[in-house]
Amino acid sequence: MGDGAFKGARVEAEHSVESHERHLGVGGKFALGVVGLSLWMLLMTATYFHTWFEKLTGLLVASMAVYTVYILPRWVPAVRAFVGLPGI
Numbered sequence: 001m002g003d004g005a006f007k008g009a010r011v012e013a014e015h016s017v018e019s020h021e022r023h024l025g026v027g028g029k030f031a032l033g034v035v036g037l038s039l040w041m042l043l044m045t046a047t048y049f050h051t052w053f054e055k056l057t058g059l060l061v062a063s064m065a066v067y068t069v070y071i072l073p074r075w076v077p078a079v080r081a082f083v084g085l086p087g088i
Helices: 009-013 026-049 052-074 077-083
Strands: none
Touching: 052 077
């Protein structure tokens, strides 16, 4: 400390809720707004411009891709060597 006193982390961590700064500034709120609008546009595009067959096949293809990239390499070493897996 500046006055030479020794204070542990517990003393310094005792702050009131009012003293915390806001976690999201203007930029964070703007980014969340852009993400929200993007998701809304994706939902509306899927709802109004695609048939049920296209929606179903898109869901199946996306599910297979997620399974192939994220789940399958954990148990199959040959796929892990080709795709790669962080930390393993």
